[in-house]
Amino acid sequence: MRGMVASGSPSLVQLRKGTLEYCVLALLAEEERYGFDLVKALSDVDGMLTPQGTIYPLLARLRRENLVSTDWKESPSGPPRRYYRLTAKGRRALRTFSEEWRRFSNAVDRFLERAEK
Amino acid sequence: MRSHERLVRDYLDRLERALVAAPRDRQREISAEIEAHIREEISELGRDPRDHELLQILDRMGEPELIAEDAYEGQPQPVQPRSRALEVFALLFLTVGGFVLPILGWIVGLILLWISQTWSTREKILGTCIPLSLAATFYGIFLFSVMETCTGGTQVTVKPGGRTRTITEPLICESSGLEPWLSSIIFVGLVVAAISLTFYLAWRVAHPRTI
Numbered sequence: 001m002r003g004m005v006a007s008g009s010p011s012l013v014q015l016r017k018g019t020l021e022y023c024v025l026a027l028l029a030e031e032e033r034y035g036f037d038l039v040k041a042l043s044d045v046d047g048m049l050t051p052q053g054t055i056y057p058l059l060a061r062l063r064r065e066n067l068v069s070t071d072w073k074e075s076p077s078g079p080p081r082r083y084y085r086l087t088a089k090g091r092r093a094l095r096t097f098s099e100e101w102r103r104f105s106n107a108v109d110r111f112l113e114r115a116e117k
Numbered sequence: 118m119r120s121h122e123r124l125v126r127d128y129l130d131r132l133e134r135a136l137v138a139a140p141r142d143r144q145r146e147i148s149a150e151i152e153a154h155i156r157e158e159i160s161e162l163g164r165d166p167r168d169h170e171l172l173q174i175l176d177r178m179g180e181p182e183l184i185a186e187d188a189y190e191g192q193p194q195p196v197q198p199r200s201r202a203l204e205v206f207a208l209l210f211l212t213v214g215g216f217v218l219p220i221l222g223w224i225v226g227l228i229l230l231w232i233s234q235t236w237s238t239r240e241k242i243l244g245t246c247i248p249l250s251l252a253a254t255f256y257g258i259f260l261f262s263v264m265e266t267c268t269g270g271t272q273v274t275v276k277p278g279g280r281t282r283t284i285t286e287p288l289i290c291e292s293s294g295l296e297p298w299l300s301s302i303i304f305v306g307l308v309v310a311a312i313s314l315t316f317y318l319a320w321r322v323a324h325p326r327t328i
Contacts, residue, residue, distance in 0.1 A: 059150070060150075078157070
């Protein structure tokens with residue numbers, strides 16, 4: 001059967017799904033990017049984006065929710081590309097998530113450390 | 118090179134069909150972005166892709182149905198699908214249209230058939246056979262019924278032993294086409310084929326292909 005299925009435990013799969021949009025927002029916080037570029041950056045992390053095509057519905061949703069905005073720019077290799085960038089609302093959402101994530105992941109780390117002792 | 122374009126087009130057709138219940142602008146946005154991505158990935162190779170490379174690119178992009186699942190997020194039910202009026206009219210014109218407006222009705226049907234976004238190219242080719250079968254049947258029956266050769270019917274004057282008698286030879290007319298039973302089978306077959314194809318296309322409207 002074609003296509004890849006995300007690997008890992010079900011909760012890891014869920015975790016990736018839940019954090020993916022914030023990873024996208026974080027990548028856009030650095031600089032505006034176009035779809036293919038985002039896919040390449042995310043694919044560096046194993047299993048973060050599988051299958052690749054699912055980023056496009058996500059980007060469409062982020063645009064709908066006004067967390068990102070888009071712009072058409074000339075491309076060296078052919079037709080114009082759609083570039084994505086953070087809106088102010090997107091920046092705020094990223095900041096909020098960042099704090100929550102830090103608290104949450106620290107807590108999880110502490111529990112895991114206790115189990116390792 | 119052409120088979121690669123075919124592969125990409127088939128993939129994008131699948132994607133379009135999987136997205137059929139999403140709002141139209143969302144469909145277009147996602148399809149356009151995915152197509153742009155595929156083409157850019159191909160152009161990054163710097164040359165024509167080999168078959169397996171292209172398949173790998175499409176594999177990594179993912180099953181259209183899986184991608185489409187994410188497109189429906191935030192909607193408890195799929196949004197009302199696009200109106201199928203075009204397809205309904207296409208089927209009407211392809212069948213009875215040719216009898217209401219000879220030839221022209223079928224031409225309108227064919228135009229509607231081919232501009233529809235719902236049917237695949239293969240289905241459109243099958244649909245083109247509908248008016249062809251119907252035309253073959255009804256114009257064929259007409260042709261066969263007038264294609265007859267008749268012999269006889271002349272008056273002959275006979276003089277057996279001095280007496281003159283006029284005899285009219287019987288008029289014998291034969292159809293010069295196929296045997297009637299064979300042509301009936303063919304005509305029935307063509308009509309059955311036209312009806313079946315019509316139902317098949319109608320069924321495809323109600324059940325868009327997702328594979």
